[in-house]
Amino acid sequence: MGSEIPMRLTTYLRERQWTTVFGYLLFVALMVAGYYYNLTFVQLGLIDLGTRLVGMSETAVSAWMAALALCTLLVAVVTGVTMDRRGWSTDVRTKLRLLFGVVCVQFALTLVAPHVRTVPAFGAWIVAASVGLGVGFPVSFSLAIDLVPVPDRGYVAAAITAIAYFAANAVPLSWSIDVFSRLMTAAMAPGLVVLAVLASGRVTRVEAVLSELGGQHREFGRGRFCYPDPVRARSLAFAVPVVLMFGVFFVDSLGFLRIIDTPSLLLSSWQSPDLATRWVIAVAHVLGAVMAGVIYVNYPMNRVFLWTFALFALTHVLYTSDLRVAAVFPTLTAGSSSPLNPAFYAVAVSFYTTLNFALWPDISTPETIGTHSAIGIGVAGWLATFTSTALALYFQATELPLLSHLNVVQALSLLLLFGLAVGLYVRRMVEIAGADGGATA
């Protein structure tokens, strides 16, 4: 008889395996910090930096952001492949040293960002940032094989998502590069010291801990979807999740960029002066992450994707329905918006973010984690986010109405949902046909 799948963490706590428990904490802390940085400083701060401080047009900023995406992707792929070929993927010390270098670069970039005033300086900043990001994310994701046991990856991914989004939403911050820079500098400084100690190789007790953590990839390394055979980068088993994740990142970013550029929607949700509204969104993020973690652990991959797409489709139906109501009854446009829509949005975003944190290590082995996470997150995450950002800003430049813009997003999300459902059905059909050798009476 089956029973609720328990977290391995409880066993480690009961058996007082503190080194392994420390590995969990280290991974969560690193990923939360990295994701929070990406979520705030890079995704929101860069737009403010380019348009307000440098004085560029939104279209120009969008072009630079697309360049950042491509550059990040290239650096990431080179880093990931190098990590696998040189065996860095299975060497926790090398990964921590690389990460220390990345955080040093990002710390310097964070300090100088508010002082950037010219287009060449902005371009140089973009290139340096893309190098940091491109090296940083395959390295940080590859730490999962050393620090997080396979059965717990869904829950750990949920914890990272919940903490990062809760912090980003519950703490009221102005979305400006100056504010982000001050906050990040203060937050990164202690992290930098901790990473320096971990990467130094000079503290005996730390070295003992790292030696133990460094051997864990033999026990935790083979991802959940690598049975019976490991997933190869040139296989459908890898390409399909990449395409699906690309779709969901693209849809999210394309819609969100327009929503946050619409004062009536933004001020009644993510930038609401009413703290209660922001807490509703923050709590929705946490609930969404927990739900995604539970579903990831208990269901096959396609079910998690189906839920994610269904939630996105529903969210955009809510948004576009409200806008259509407003179009029929114009007086409505002056009214405030309900927190229901951003709350649903938050749940959907938490769903796919949780999936993103758990998926790439789970379709990798210690020999492929560098390449897989680089291609996976590079294409699905960065490329999708920044190309959709570029498209969103282009839509704005062409003065596409809000409803038309979100209508495109809704169409894409419905298309993804429908496409996945049809794809799963056809796959099952092919399996049946293959097993039976054709129709049976």
Add this chain to the structure above:
Amino acid sequence: MTPTEAIPLLIVVLLVVSAGGGDVDEMTVTFEGANTVETLDDVHVVAGGTSTVPANGSVSGDLYVIGGTARIAGELDGDVTVFAGNASILGDGVVTGTLQTISGDSSVADGATVGAVSSFDPPTPTASPARRIGAFLLQFLLLAVVGGWLARRRPALFDNLGHAITEHALVSGVVGALGSLALLVLFVYMAFTLLLIPLSVAGLVGELLIVLYGQIAFGHLVGTRLPIDRPDAATVAGIGVFLLGIELLGLVPYLGAIVQFGLFVVGFGAVLNTYFGLQRFEPVSIPDGAVR
């Protein structure tokens, strides 16, 4: 009132107007601010702010109030229906039709003229203990009949449902919460398209049936722990105990409602996860990750 909050009542108004042969296309809505109604395009809906028919004004059409305030100081040739908010017929104000108050507040000043005044008092379960007991017995009777029959004829359904509830409560709860909420929103928005109202109603009824089926499953689980040998009788008794427990939980402030909600979503999720009890739910098996 926000669009989302306004939608359910707007749907009701749309249905009422459509059913009454009114022209939905001619409907106007105000959501905020102070508005003076000097002309009326068949139907006007007050969803927020204040709409006033001025003292020297005379308009023809129906007025619906779903939020905010409607003030009639002049003449309105039509009906006023209040679903929420306030409607005031001021002195010298005239409503030729009916002032009907479904919910919300309405007042008619001395000197005002209203064709007819009617109010709807919805049955409140707490108002009458007898009515409440009657509703409880009716629910028990319905669930007991179905539960007893299923326990006798299809016990495997309850085995699967019970297994999902007891062994996978967290998964059932998550799926139940997500599924019930997402479907609820979907069906409400379907209704707003008007074309899909039948599907919306069917969906909402379907959701209710899933909730009731979940309650039967809980009742069966309780029944298996009672000292009764006959499975159908045990299930019927268990359903009674479970429903009574739910009622008692309602008396506990906050915590009682949370536990009620938890039981509701776990039951809902268990029904979905087991395909209404037809298949045992087993989570996927995750390998330990060792490199061999």
